Amino acid sequence: MATKLAEATGSPAYTTKVTAMKKRLDSQIPDSLRLPREIVDTAPLDVTGVPATTGLLTEKELAITALDATAVCEKIASGQLTAVETVTAFGKRAIIAHQLVHCLTDIFLEEGIARAQELDEYYKREGKVIGPLHGLPISIKDHVPLKGRWASAGFLATVEVSKDDCLMTSILRELGAVFYVKTNQPQSIMHLETHSMYGRTLNPWNTSLTPGGSSGGEGALIAMRGSCIGVGTDIGGSIRGPAANSGIYGMRPSSKTLPMKDYLAYQFGADGVIASTGPMCSSARDIDLFISKVLAAKPAQIDVSLVPLVWDIPQSFPKKLRVGIMEHDGVVLPHPPTLRALAAAKAKLTASGLVEVVDYKPFKHDLGYDIVRELYFEDGAKVVRDLLKEAGEDILPLTEWVISPPHTKDHDATSLRALRKQRDDYKDDYSDHWNESGCDVVLCPPFPGTANPHDTAKYWAYTAIWNILDYPGIVFPSGLKLEPSLDVMEARSSFFSDADKFNHELCMLLFPIPENRIELATDDAQKMVGAPVSFQLVARRFNDCVLVAAQKLIEGILTE
Amino acid sequence: MATKLAEATGSPAYTTKVTAMKKRLDSQIPDSLRLPREIVDTAPLDVTGVPATTGLLTEKELAITALDATAVCEKIASGQLTAVETVTAFGKRAIIAHQLVHCLTDIFLEEGIARAQELDEYYKREGKVIGPLHGLPISIKDHVPLKGRWASAGFLATVEVSKDDCLMTSILRELGAVFYVKTNQPQSIMHLETHSMYGRTLNPWNTSLTPGGSSGGEGALIAMRGSCIGVGTDIGGSIRGPAANSGIYGMRPSSKTLPMKDYLAYQFGADGVIASTGPMCSSARDIDLFISKVLAAKPAQIDVSLVPLVWDIPQSFPKKLRVGIMEHDGVVLPHPPTLRALAAAKAKLTASGLVEVVDYKPFKHDLGYDIVRELYFEDGAKVVRDLLKEAGEDILPLTEWVISPPHTKDHDATSLRALRKQRDDYKDDYSDHWNESGCDVVLCPPFPGTANPHDTAKYWAYTAIWNILDYPGIVFPSGLKLEPSLDVMEARSSFFSDADKFNHELCMLLFPIPENRIELATDDAQKMVGAPVSFQLVARRFNDCVLVAAQKLIEGILTE
Structure with missing residues (x-):
């Protein structure tokens, strides 16, 4: 286990609030999924193998959580998997992962399973998926709002419960995605590591290392297979850095191509360099899946700051690349x-x-x-x-x-x-x-x-x-x-x-x-x-x- | 004739320099095209009809200068007109117009005719046009650089001879366009009128009125038929205002779609609101001609600030507009x-x-x-x-x-x-x-x-x-x-x-x-x-x- 590192600190008022937030987060771990203290304390530096050894995940759940997002969508669409079993599998594994690498800031698996249930009923009733991401569990970085869930712009002063989805999560929800966890980001959202009031996220491959940041909760969670795809943001490397550190896939698209409308920030109006949002995921094809489906919803018609990028992947190149x-x-x-x-x-x-x-x-x-x-x-x-x-x-x-x-x-x-x-x-x-x-x-x-x-x-x-x-x-x-x-x-x-x-x-x-x-x-x-x-x-x-x-x-x- | 209005003024040093600039501009009017003082002094408020009465333009020249840019290109491409006679006709009329409405800042018709001569020789030799704008005379707003020609960013302190074409004029030149005049803009380029150190541009339809601005030299020149198409810029109405006042066509495209790389400015780095460049012209189809040909040259590959807009005009609408x-x-x-x-x-x-x-x-x-x-x-x-x-x-x-x-x-x-x-x-x-x-x-x-x-x-x-x-x-x-x-x-x-x-x-x-x-x-x-x-x-x-x-x-x- 990694050396104990300093926690984020503050005034007594800060400590009171943050202690309550951490207690809330801890209380979101169901007893059935709580790891014995000794597993956590004696875990090896590389904790990626731990979830499979806990006995908390079935063989089928281990198989499901090995899939990439594209496979998940295909298997649900073809009836080989239900949304409920998929969301349950990733949700359980995310909660296990969190206890090993501290990657989450909000856990609401029951809400996710309830939505998955609705989607399964829709599928059963209509004989088809509700949208191309039907039943796909997607993890979401802390500052990206989801209606009714905790969010912050990287400081205690900005912590709030989101009144509404932002445009991105609203589109993903429309496409059939299911939300179940939000993920850690560092103070100020401007570290290439992930240390926040919620704690410090660790690198699953070696917990004495950083998973990178600022979308480090996402990176660590996906490397732990507690999610197959998540939403990150990047103004200096915050998708790519954690993707690299955790050995997963991540894309920072050209800015203003994918919607960030209503993402939390603390420098609204600052536009000297523009952030971008994009997928962090388990395969290259998941990048294409995510972006193509989001763009097909025509976000530029709602978010007027966007450039309407034509998404048309060339099948070959006119001359040698x-x-x-x-x-x-x-x-x-x-x-x-x-x-x-x-x-x-x-x-x-x-x-x-x-x-x-x-x-x-x-x-x-x-x-x-x-x-x-x-x-x-x-x-x-x-x-x-x-x-x-x-x-x-x-x-x-x-x-x-x-x-x-x-x-x-x-x-x-x-x-x-x-x-x-x-x-x-x-x-x-x-x-x-x-x-x-x-x-x-x-x-x-x-x-x-x-x-x-x-x-x-x-x-x-x-x-x-x-x-x-x-x-x-x-x-x-x-x-x-x-x-x-x-x-x-x-x-x-x-x-x-x-x-x-x-x-x-x-x-x-x-x-x-x-x-x-x-x-x-x-x-x-x-x-x-x-x-x-x-x-x-x-x-x-x-x-x-x-x-x-x-x-x-x-x-x-x-x-x- | 309009009431005499105040001229731009300054210190003795300013006056010395501006007097020399005006003298230079005046000396660019060939004697053969100089209007008698009485024609200028007794001109009616509406001077649009004056050029045809001067006896300086042939019937053919009057007919040529009645064409829009699309017709000019078609007639040159089909051999019905030469580049030389086209450039000569618009150039002569531009010089006449200038004496009535003060719309120019640099006149270099000989240079234009020399280029037109080369283009005619190319056409004769190769049996085809050099590019889609072969022989088309295009007028250019003062702050848009043309190699070897005068330019300014709206202040005497910024007057210079341009060392090179900017990207826009370089593309137009490659497409076969011919340059022959530059056009007036107001001090600071931030009036919706056109009053500069070179003088005040008048509205051809009623010289007691403004032609608008800041691309008012272009608007007045095109209304006088001294040009069929020109290049303007617009950050608050500077294409559309003068187009409206002079009764011509003008488009302000979405910003960052057409190249402004190396246009002169005096607030480089100011990006709170972004200027746009576009055509001012004689017909709606000229707008399409101009933009489609410039975009076909792929300026976004050179000017990385540009958004690569796909130019594909719908032939019909999916539902009633x-x-x-x-x-x-x-x-x-x-x-x-x-x-x-x-x-x-x-x-x-x-x-x-x-x-x-x-x-x-x-x-x-x-x-x-x-x-x-x-x-x-x-x-x-x-x-x-x-x-x-x-x-x-x-x-x-x-x-x-x-x-x-x-x-x-x-x-x-x-x-x-x-x-x-x-x-x-x-x-x-x-x-x-x-x-x-x-x-x-x-x-x-x-x-x-x-x-x-x-x-x-x-x-x-x-x-x-x-x-x-x-x-x-x-x-x-x-x-x-x-x-x-x-x-x-x-x-x-x-x-x-x-x-x-x-x-x-x-x-x-x-x-x-x-x-x-x-x-x-x-x-x-x-x-x-x-x-x-x-x-x-x-x-x-x-x-x-x-x-x-x-x-x-x-x-x-x-x-x-």
Whole structure:
């Protein structure tokens, strides 16, 4: 079991409220699904196998929870599964998972089963599904409102029971989806980890590591198979980071293509860089399922901020797909497992002859990252400090880190305009650079390494760079994991940047390293073991359909 | 001839520079096309007929300059016209027009003819056109760069010779277009009139009136038939206002659909409300020609800020088109000619049975207009005052008006975020309102009356409301003009707003009014006579293709 880590704290008033919230959440775990204390206390670092060993899930439930969303929909539509047994299976497993990795913020399985019951009756009566997602259990990130359920914008001061569904959940409900849990996100929703007033979410593959964030509750839950598909959001990597850390699939579509109307936020009107919402799921085809069905509901007719993206995945490419490989961004060198996986992918893609493989050189990712960090909090994060103060909430280290100078300033209109011009110029220059490369897509790391130890995820640029550019990205598993016998970190004496040095030293401390290099305390030696190694594939803005088709082709080559 | 109006002024340094600029412009008029002083001095208020009487244009040139852009392209492509004779005809007429209405800022007909010569040679040699706009003369607004030509962002401090084409003019050039003149825009590019350091552009139909702005040079030039199509920009009505005042066609597409990359501006990075660029032209089909050909060049692949709009004009509608008629916006009642034309259109559309006609009620247009005015200058217009100061340029009355409190403030990041939230909320609420109306398109006034006397165009909301919403709009002529015998203004004692009172009093002062109402000095009695009455048709954001198809259908009904 992972070392006990500090909890979020605050004033007595904060503690009173948060204690009540945690009690409410704990009370939502039915006694029948409560894990014995010893199972929790003696769980191995890798808890993904635990649910199957608890005896709480039937063979059929274990089989159901192994399915991806597409298979779930197919099996329910063809009568091989009922909605009730599907929702029950995922719901039970989600509750078990939560006790191991603290991934949930609201549990309402009975409500989900009641809806599933209605859907089964509809199916029986009408002989058909109510919609393409009939009976599909979907997990939902905390700040995405579901009528009657708890939600927050990442601070105690923003906790509320949602009066209504937001547009996204309303569409999903119309399509037949069933809701049953909401998932954890960090304070401020601006960590690439997941530590909130509800607690700290752990990485299922190694609980001493972070599942990433901010949609880390989703990532951990799906890796635990307590959900096959969930809804996340991403303004700096918050879908892709946790998807990578938990070894699942996640897509950040081009912003303003999927509806975020009425999602909770605490900087409404801030539009220097735009968040995006998208699926986190168990397979590439689930991404297509989710987006195609949501877009078919024509959300742009209701949410006028949306761009009506035509969703039409090409079945082939007019000429051989040109795949750029970016091993590092010139600012921070990724850890050995990431470089190993990318090198293997490059070799396999090249050998296949099915795509054209070229090296992709990054364009001033340090500059782009500086700009996007400044855009996140244009008021110097006064809004964050005010919200913390309002509820007596103490600031967490990663919140402090993300809002601290030099990357945040309290701007006036003139300096803000200059900052946005800098952003626009960067985007223009980057576009020219990308066009000169001739790449259709770029395969790159999603993070400068696999899942980090808690409280260390400070270099977001591998994902955030695509947020400032608004290039869509898909994260998917390489199939590899960190392996001590293969992933050996060489000592380095020169570095690209301070962040590079930090990232290197983190690795030197935590990787298993041969004795002739650096000695480590035995306790630490296994700390990063088991972490999944993931890829990120990126395409130009609004080339979401090209991206989905390219990911399918590339994953096909890599796994054949 | 119109009364002599005040010229733009400034410091001695300003005067020296501007005098040289005006001298340069005047020297670009060849002696062979210089109008005798008496023709200019004794011209009637309506100067549209003057070019044909000068003896400077041949019958063929008069016939060529009567064509729309689509016909020009067809005739050149089929060998009925050469590029040289076409460019020569429009160029000569443009130079004549300029001497009557002061619509140009740069004249380079020789360069245009030289290019036309190359195109003719290509056509002769290859037996085909170089591109779909082969030989088409296109006039260009001052702040839209053309390589080697003068340009400015509306202030002397920003005047420069452009080093390169911008993306738009580069695409048009590739498509075969020929450039020959640039057109006037007002100081700050933020008047709905056209008064700049180069002088004041006059309305061809009645030179005591404004041609509107800020693309007023384009509007006046096209109404004078010195161009059949030109490029304008619109952030508050700057395409639609001048199109309306000059009785031509103009479309403001949804923003970020046509490229504005490298257009000159003086608030780069300001993105609270986004400008749009589009065609001003001689027919509805010219709008389709222009946009379809520019989009076919795939500008979104180069300008990454663009949304890749699919340009596919529906040939019919799945159900009868629902047309809302908005006679007024609840804030300022339009002048009688506008109301007369709308009432006639409503009757005709209803009687046709070909569309469903309903009354469209505006939704808080006063609020929307307040918000958009504040968004125009988020720094309280410091940037404007600095640019004026830099070159010793005096502020013009309409610049002072547009940047004055209460509608401009120097914001900080926090208040700016609140303002943008107010904008987003308004857009959301408006979208719900529009959806409840069930309208596909709304037919409404483009301005609270026909062309105003100079220096009085202060109520932009009939166009600016659609800028904050980013709903595309087409302005097109009703075929009617202000007629003293029909357009009688009733005295009113109560008003919607101060702006309504201003607009009413303007009309009472200037309209011909029966003796039993209000007596007017005879001099003033004819002041607004001859002004074209125009319509504005609007559709939801990104429904540009629906809009173009609907305008065609509606204009067909109205003119049959």
